Amino acid sequence: MSTTSEIAMNDSQKSVSPESATKPIIEIIGMHKWYGDFHVLSEINLQVMPKEKIVICGPSGSGKSTLIRCINRLEEHQRGQIIVNGTELSNDIKNIEKVRAEVGMVFQHFNLFPHLTIIDNLTLGPIWVRKTPKKEAEEAAMMYLEKVQIPEQAKKFPGQLSGGQQQRVAIARSLCMNPQVMLFDEPTSALDPEMIKEVLDVMIGLADEGMTMLVVTHEMGFAKSVADRVMFMDDGEIVEQNSPDAFFDNPQHERTKLFLSQIL
Amino acid sequence: MTEATTAKRAQLQPPSSNVGVVGWLKTNLFSTWYNSLLTFILLGMLALTLPPVFQWAFIDSLWNSSAEACRNIEGACWSVVPHNFRFIILGFFPEGQEWRPILAMVLLLGLVIYSKERSRWKKSLAWLWLINLIVMGTLMSGGVLGMPVVETSQWSGLPLTLILSFFGMVVAYPMGIFLALGRRSKMPAIKTLCVVYIEMIRGVPLISLLFMSSIMFPLFLPEGVTIDKVLRALVAIILFTAAYIAEVVRGGLQAMPRGQYEAADSLGLNYYQTMRLIILPQALKIVIPPSVGILLSVFKDTSLVVIIALFDVLKTTMVTLSNPDWAGYSKEAYIFLALLYFVFCYAMSSYSRRLEKELHTGH
Numbered sequence: 001m002s003t004t005s006e007i008a009m010n011d012s013q014k015s016v017s018p019e020s021a022t023k024p025i026i027e028i029i030g031m032h033k034w035y036g037d038f039h040v041l042s043e044i045n046l047q048v049m050p051k052e053k054i055v056i057c058g059p060s061g062s063g064k065s066t067l068i069r070c071i072n073r074l075e076e077h078q079r080g081q082i083i084v085n086g087t088e089l090s091n092d093i094k095n096i097e098k099v100r101a102e103v104g105m106v107f108q109h110f111n112l113f114p115h116l117t118i119i120d121n122l123t124l125g126p127i128w129v130r131k132t133p134k135k136e137a138e139e140a141a142m143m144y145l146e147k148v149q150i151p152e153q154a155k156k157f158p159g160q161l162s163g164g165q166q167q168r169v170a171i172a173r174s175l176c177m178n179p180q181v182m183l184f185d186e187p188t189s190a191l192d193p194e195m196i197k198e199v200l201d202v203m204i205g206l207a208d209e210g211m212t213m214l215v216v217t218h219e220m221g222f223a224k225s226v227a228d229r230v231m232f233m234d235d236g237e238i239v240e241q242n243s244p245d246a247f248f249d250n251p252q253h254e255r256t257k258l259f260l261s262q263i264l
Numbered sequence: 265m266t267e268a269t270t271a272k273r274a275q276l277q278p279p280s281s282n283v284g285v286v287g288w289l290k291t292n293l294f295s296t297w298y299n300s301l302l303t304f305i306l307l308g309m310l311a312l313t314l315p316p317v318f319q320w321a322f323i324d325s326l327w328n329s330s331a332e333a334c335r336n337i338e339g340a341c342w343s344v345v346p347h348n349f350r351f352i353i354l355g356f357f358p359e360g361q362e363w364r365p366i367l368a369m370v371l372l373l374g375l376v377i378y379s380k381e382r383s384r385w386k387k388s389l390a391w392l393w394l395i396n397l398i399v400m401g402t403l404m405s406g407g408v409l410g411m412p413v414v415e416t417s418q419w420s421g422l423p424l425t426l427i428l429s430f431f432g433m434v435v436a437y438p439m440g441i442f443l444a445l446g447r448r449s450k451m452p453a454i455k456t457l458c459v460v461y462i463e464m465i466r467g468v469p470l471i472s473l474l475f476m477s478s479i480m481f482p483l484f485l486p487e488g489v490t491i492d493k494v495l496r497a498l499v500a501i502i503l504f505t506a507a508y509i510a511e512v513v514r515g516g517l518q519a520m521p522r523g524q525y526e527a528a529d530s531l532g533l534n535y536y537q538t539m540r541l542i543i544l545p546q547a548l549k550i551v552i553p554p555s556v557g558i559l560l561s562v563f564k565d566t567s568l569v570v571i572i573a574l575f576d577v578l579k580t581t582m583v584t585l586s587n588p589d590w591a592g593y594s595k596e597a598y599i600f601l602a603l604l605y606f607v608f609c610y611a612m613s614s615y616s617r618r619l620e621k622e623l624h625t626g627h
Contacts, residue, residue, distance in 0.1 A: 074526050093534075101532030111527035115546050115625055124541060125531035157625035177531060 025050045025181060025212055026071060031080030033063075033070060040066050042236045044080070048181070053213045055223035055244075058233035059259060064216045067233070068183045071214070072103045085180055101129050104174030108186040110166040112158035118145070118169050119154040125177045137176070144172040148202050164195030168202050175206075182206065184215040220264060224248060232256045331589035344593040345600045348584040352597075355420025355580040364411065365423040368403040371396055372426060380615065382622060416494040420575035422604075424494070428566040428576070432501040433559050439502065440509025441548075445539065447514055458510070465507035470565055473500040478572035497569050505562050512554045516547035549623045556616040560609050577601065 026048040033041040041063045048054060056064045069075040070082060073089050073096045082089045084099045113121050122141035126132040132140070145151040148168035150161075158166055167187055174182060184203065188196040200222050207213060207226045217223065223230050223244055230247040232240045232255070240253045248264075251257045294300045324339025327346070334341035345352070350362065357365050375396050379389060404423065407413040419427070446458035465473075477500040478493060485491065520543055528538040548555075567578040575583070581601050585594045 072530055074529060097532045097534060100530055103530070105526075105530035107523060107527065109523055111521075111523035113524065113527065113542055113546075115549065115623070125533070128537050128541065129532040159625055173531075 022049075024048055025085055026214075027081070027083040028071075029081045029083075031070065031077050031082060033066060033075065033077045033079075040236050041070070041077070044238060046231075046238065048212060048214065050180075050212055051210045052228050053207050053211075053226055054215070054229045054231060055227040056214065056216045056231045056233060057218065057220070057223065057259070058239075062233045063236040064233045065185050068105075068185055068214050068216055071181075071183060072100050072105055074105075097129075101125075101177060102180045104177060104179035104182040106167070106170050106174055106182065106184045106187045108189050110158070110163070110170045110190075112166055112170055112173070114158050117155055117157055118150075118161070121158065121169060122173050122176045125173070130177065141172070141176055144175045145169075147175070147205070148172045149198075162195060163191045164198045167191065167195075167199045171199075171202055171206070181212045181214065184213065184217065186216050186218070188217065188219060218263065220248070232259065234259070334593065340596050341593045342596055342600075344584070344590045344597050348587075348590065348597075351421070351584055352577065352580050352601075353422045355424070355575045355577075355583075356418045357420065357423070358412065358414060358418065361406070361412065361414065364403045364406065364414075365419075365421075368400040369423055369426060371400055371403075372430065382619075416492050419494060421580045422577045424569075424574060425563075425566050425576045425578075427494070428498055428501055428569065429563040431498055432505055432562050432566065436502045436505035436562070437509055437555075439506040441513050441544065443506060443510035444513035444517060447510065448517060462507045462510050465504055466511070470501070470504050471568055471571060473504050474568060474572050476500070493572070494574065497572060497574055501562065501566065505558065508558050509555065512551050512558060513547065515554070516549075516551035517543065519550050520547055549620070552616050552620050552623075556613055560612060563608060563612070564605060577604065 024047040026046070028044050028046040031041060031044040032039070044067060046067075056067065058064050066075055070077050070089075071084060077089075085102050087095050087099050089096060089099060112118075113124070116124065119138060119141055122144065123132075123134065123137040126137040126140065127134055130137075142151055142154065145154055148171055150165055150168055153161060153165060153169070158169065161169065171182075171187075187203070188199050191199060196219070200219060203213070203215070203222070204226055215222070215227075227244050229241055230244050231238055232247070232251075232253070234255045240247070240251065240256045242252075247256075248260065251260055293303045320339045322339075324337055325342055326334055326337055326339070327342045329341075329343045331341075331343070331347070334343060354362055354365055375393065378384065379393075402408060403411075404419060404427075405414060405416070443458050443462060446454045447462065449455045449458070474497060477496040481496060482490065524542055524546070525538065528542045533541065567576055569576055570579040570582075578601065581597050585591055585597055590597075
C-alpha cells in the first residue's frame with residue numbers, strides 16, 4: 001500500500017533518524033554455505049548500512065553471486081546468521097517471503113515473465129504481494145517506466161524488447177515493490193556493449209537517490225564512481241574490502257592485486 | 265541504425281525462377297530428374313485410382329434409397345446413413361424424446377464454440393457453463409417438467425460419446441495438472457503418491473480399467489448400492505487420461521527455466537501465486553500440442569466403452585449394420601463415422617493451433 005509520497009517520507013525519516021542510520025539493514029554473521037560437500041562460502045561477515053552501495057567483484061566461481069542470492073534466500077545457508085531489515089532468514093517461509101518483498105533483485109538474464117506485457121510484469125508483485133489496487137499499481141508502474149525511460153513500451157511483451165530495455169524493465173519491476181535494498185547479480189554481463197551504458201545509467205540514477213545497493217559486477221568504472229565500498233571475493237571468502245580509491249590504488253592482498261592486474 | 269541503412273539500400277526483386285506457380289513447380293516437383301520421374305509415377309497412379317473411387321462414391325451411388333434399390337447398383341449405397349441416421353446418432357433414446365439429446369448436444373457444442381474467444385473467459389462464463397451443465401443433465405435424464413425419466417442405460421450414440429469425451433477431458437485436465445505438480449513436490453508423501461498413481465495407471469490399458477470399473481468395482485460395493493454404469497466408465501476414462509496429462513504437463517514444467525521461479529521468488533510471490541501466475545501459464549502453453557494429442561485420443565478411445573456394453577456412436581453404427589437389410593454396406597457407414605470423428609478431431613486440433621498462435625508473445 002505504499003505510494004510514492006510514502007516512499008519519499010520513509011526516505012526522509014531514515015535520513016533524520018540517527019537510529020536507523022547506525023543500524024545495519026543487512027547483517028551477515030559467520031555465514032557458511034555448502035553445495036553438497038563443496039564449501040562455497042566460508043565465514044562471511046558483512047554489515048550493510050542503509051543507503052550504502054557495495055560493489056562485489058572477484059573471479060568467476062568465487063561465490064559472489066551465491067552470496068547475494070543468500071540474502072533473499074534464493075540459496076540456503078547452512079551456518080551462521082543472515083538478518084535483513086530486522087528479520088532473520090530461516091526455514092520459516094513467511095519470513096522468507098517478507099524479506100523477499102523488501103529486497104529487490106536484478107538478474108543477469110533479466111528473467112522477465114515472457115507471457116506478460118511489460119506493465120503486467122511490473123504490477124504483478126504490487127498487486128499480488130502488496131495487495132495494491134490495480135489502478136494504483138499501474139500508475140506507480142508507469143512512473144517507474146518513465147524513470148528507466150521506456151514508458152512507450154508498456155504494452156509490449158518482453159520478447160519484443162532489446163536486452164538493455166529488458167534489463168531496465170527488470171530494474172523497474174523490482175522498484176515497483178518499493179524495496180529497501182536492491183541486489184544486482186551481474187546485471188550487464190549478458191548485454192551487448194552498446195546497451196551496457198543505458199543500464200548503468202539507470203543504476204547510477206538509483207544510487208544517487210539513496211538506494212541501498214549490492215552489486216556483483218565486472219564494471220570497474222561503475223565501482224569507482226558509485227560504490228561506497230568495494231569488496232573482493234575469492235574462493236568463497238571476502239578477501240579484502242575498502243573504499244574504491246584505496247581498493248583500486250592500493251590493494252593490500254596478493255590475490256586482489258593479481259585479479260586487478262588481469263581485468264584493468 | 266539498421267533501419268536507416270536498409271532504407272537507403274535499393275531493394276532487389278528475388279530471382280523470378282523462385283516465385284510464382286512455375287517457380288513452385290520447379291522447386292517442389294521437378295527439381296531433379298528423379299523428382300520429375302516420381303512426380304510422373306505418382307500422377308499416373310492417381311489417374312488410375314481416383315476415377316474409379318470417384319465413380320463408386322459419386323456417380324454410381326445412391327444417396328437416399330431403400331435397401332432393395334441398393335442391391336442393383338455397383339456404387340456406394342450412402343442410403344445406409346440417412347435411413348438409420350436416428351439410431352446411429354441417438355441410439356436407444358426413447359422415441360418421441362429425440363429433441364432432448366439434440367438440444368443438449370446443441371447447447372454443449374454451442375457453448376464450446378462460444379468459449380473459443382479468450383476475451384470471453386470471465387467469471388460469468390463459468391456460471392454459464394454451470395447452468396448449461398445442469399440444463400443438459402436435466403434434458404438427458406428427465407423426470408421434471410413433464411419429461412419422462414430416461415435411464416442412463418438408454419443414453420447412447422453421439423450424445424454418449426460427447427458426454428464421455430467432454431467430461432473425460434474437462435475433469436482429467438486439472439487433475440493431471442495437480443498430479444504433475446504433486447510429482448514435482450518436495451513433500452515425499454505427496455510425491456510418492458503421485459508417482460505411484462501415474463505409473464500404475466499408465467501401466468495398464470484403458471480396456472482393463474473399463475473392465476475393472478464395470479465388473480470388479482461393483483463387487484466391492486455393499487449389497488444394494490449401485491453406481492451408474494456411465495458414471496463408472498466416465499471415472500475410468502478420467503483416471504486414465506489424468507495420468508497421461510500429468511506426464512505431459514510435467515514435461516512443460518521441466519521446460520521452464522529456473523530464472524522464472526527465481527524471479528517470482530524474488531518478488532515475494534508464494535508457491536500458489538508463482539504456479540498460477542508465472543509457471544503454469546507458460547508451461548501449459550508449451551504443452552498445447554501434446555495435450556491436444558491426448559485429448560484427441562480420449563475422444564476416439566471413448567469407443568472402447570463398447571466392451572462394457574455401452575452404446576456409443578461406433579456401437580450404434582455396428583448395431584445398424586447387424587440388420588440384414590443393411591449388412592452389406594459397412595464401408596459406407598464406417599466412412600460416414602470416420603468423417604464424423606474427423607470433424608470433431610479436426611476442429612479441436614485447428615483450435616489448438618489458433619490458441620498457440622494467439623498466446624505467442626514473441627519469445
